[in-house]
Amino acid sequence: MGMVISSASVSNSAPSDRLSAQQLVEIYRLMYLSRHVDDREILLKRQQKIFFQISAAGHEALQVAAGLALRPGYDWFFPYYRDRALCLALGVTPDEMMLQAVGAATDLASGGRQMPTHWSSTALHIVSTSSSTTTQLLHAVGCAEAGRYFSRHPEAAEKGEGDYRAFRDVSFHGDEVVLTCLGEGSTSQGEFWEAMNTASNQKLPVIFCVEDNGYAISVPVEVNTPGGNISKLVANFPNFYFAEVDGTDPEVCLRAFQAAAAHCRAGLGPAFVHGHVVRAYSHSLSDDDKLYRSGAEREADALRDPIAKMQMRLLREGILTEAEINELERSQEHLAAEAAERALEAPLPEIEGIAKHVYSEDLDPTGPAFEHEHAEAPGGAGGGKAGSAKGSDPRTMADLINACLHDEMRRDPRIVIYGEDVADASREHALNEVKGKGGVFKLTAGLQTEFGSERVFNSPLAEANIVGRAVGYAVRGMKPVVEIQFFDYIWPAMHQIHNELALMRWRSHGAWAAPAVIRAPIGGYLTGGSIYHSQSGESIFTHIPGLRVVFPSNALDANGLLRTAIRCDDPVLFLEHKRLYRETFGRAPYPGHDFAIPFGKAKIVRPGEQMTLVTYGAVVPRALQAAERAHREHGIDVEVIDLRTLSPYDWEAIATSVRKTSRVIMAHEDMISWGYGAEIAARIADELFEDLDAPVKRIGAMDTFVAYQPLLEDVILPQPDAILKAIVGLNSY
Ligand SMILES: Cc1ncc(C[n+]2csc(CCOP(=O)(O)OP(=O)(O)O)c2C)c(N)n1
Ligand SMILES: [Mg+2]
Secondary structure, three states, rough: OOOOOOOOHHHHHOOOOOOOHHHHHHHHHHHHHHHHHHHHHHHHOOOOOOOOOOOOOHHHHHHHHHHHOOOOOOOOOEEEOOOOHHHHHHHOHHHHEEEEEEEOOOOOOOOOOOOOOOOOEOOOOOEEEEEOOOOHHHHHHHHHHHHHHHHHHHHOOOOOOOOHHHHHHOOOOOOEEEEEEEEHHHHHOHHHHHHHHHHHHEEEEEEEEEEOOOEEEOOHHHHHHHHOOOHHHHHHOOOOOEEEEEEEOHHHHHHHHHHHHHHHHHOOEEEEEEEEOOOOOOOOOOOOOHOOHHHHHHHHHHHHOOHHHHHHHHHHHHOOOOOHHHHHHHHHHHHHHHHHHHHHHHHHHHOOOOOOOOOOOOOOOOOOOHHOOOOOOOOOOHHHHHHHHHOOOOEEEHHHHHHHHHHHHHHHHEEEEEOOOOOOOHHHHHHHHOOOOOOOOOOOOOOHHHOOOOOOOOOOOOHHHHHHHHHHHHHOEEEEEEEEEOOHOOOHHHHHHHHHHOOOOHHHHOOOOOOOOOEEEEEOOOOOOHHHHHHOOHHHHOOOOOOOEEEOOOOHHHHHHHHHHHHEEEEEEEEEEHHOOOOOOEEEEOOOOOOOOOOOOOEEEEEEOOOOEEEOOOOOHHHHHHHHHHHHHHHHOOOEOOOOEEOOOHHHHHHHHHHHHHOOOEEEEEEEOOOOHHHHHHHHHHHHHHHHHOOOEEEEOOOOOOOOOOHHHHHHHHHHHHHHHHHHHHHHH
């Protein structure tokens, strides 16, 4: 029949043109191919040759239209698990899909780590997506912000030396568009509204495509969406182009996406394309919709099947004869079958490779690149707001964190800083008469004033928004250094941190990464901080592979470790103890604008011979007090180790000390049960059993939250007296 044409010629048709016969045939070919890759996978699943299947059946028209209206490798794509036809239209091949289905080593999207239809292609700009519904929308928003930033600051795209930039290639286009897709049920997620908020407010070129098949597994649309129609609910968001279309008609859908893309490319704002589709099969092969849908409803859906409708149209309009349709369909079935055959022969992933890409394979933050601790002479000017003080004056932890942020922003134009209240003043004109806020703890003071509102700005009051956008920024090669105002409120962002930020690199087998920094003030000892301003909980984050967790106890360490956090190529949770921000303990002169401390290197803050006390954060000064008293009052010589970074941590320092002293206490502020010390204590007991003369002791908070009344807070949190008591007790073994 010789009628296959390139996708580009479909997308290039002007909105007013009728689609040519060739274009309609190409659309049908892609739709049919998608259905038959699904059917072939279903067969393989039934034969137990693959392990999961979820299909695009019924969504093909809408998806093919979206793919043809946009430009792979130029625009950016954050699809969801049902977007097979979209990805075929963008250029993912049936072979690539089948390789993922069998979990092959040569699965380009994930190396056998993700389920099928969890898309990723660096060449096509399809960013790795998870199974979590809706997290990808905030990535799309951050990606659009990054694209806009690079086009306004092209110098920021230049390759830098000596940090993550050496490994992050950047490309951007002033009129690029970002597409993200989701199901109608997923619009119930808060992150949907958080993404719509920022896209609207910042007029970002993001197309939100809702593929409305009327069901979220077994839950019908009216249960998820008040009134049953998401278009009605979002209609008042400013700056949007809206289209609500029959998602089974590819021509109507194509017009909608072309108009949406034009709106976005012109810089007018985001777009919302709501397509009513059908779910031709059940939710996935693990679901049977006969359990919850009436026969009449299923039959009505079958009548709207986009494949059948398109086939009839081609016949009715005389575009293809029955024989030609047959020939086309057989050729696509053949493609799917051949791809499956090849995939079943493909090599399987190697066991030895499992841990690869948990962290950057390019830049090691524990390594010599960050070994500046002993090289720098302290002092010198600089350091931003606090930089007016003399170089040799001792500065607080708050000052030296602020100084590091100033230094790094000057050095690296890819850094943006945002969070709640971090700007000096969002209404810039006020800065003529006011000093500026710069964070509730003033850690970001002066940054907006020096670097402008494009680089330092307030976010909406939404923690998932803050971290989700950071993922999008970071996959584009930017360095977001975001603030969570209080550790106590990090939990709405937990989904993004655990399932996205930390996982981006491993799940995409190193193709994508999100090396953002999250700064979070943490901890108690505040006298009145109470339940919601005193929380610890670092072990919950050290339990996440892929995330670095840092917890300095003094100004100098905070400065050097934050510099490493910013320059390194991994995502970092940087925990700042509020009680230490302005304490006299641990002040230090400004150490210069290149001072860095590698991760995973503990510091012996008090050498000793008879006992090892491992700790970090605000317990460091308390442990030192206890150790001094133990020496003075009981003649016990305790070695105190400040871990400084919790993931990775310095096992060598712990082991060397325990081998010397044979007695060890692990102390932290967080609750004792399932706390960070449990892991360290277990490892000491396991690997250093022969070296021990006494049981491994742990000190931590009571297993409650922190109470408001200072009398209670004092008892709940570990105090120097309790540490001293434990030292004396352990010495008596
Ligand atoms: C955050 C999250 N919660 C629950 C699930 C389990 N789950 C997977 S798909 C799905 C329904 C999604 O429905 P919808 O958004 O309408 O998309 P559809 O599958 O119908 O295309 C659910 C509940 C998930 N993957 N992620
Ligand atoms: Mg649905």
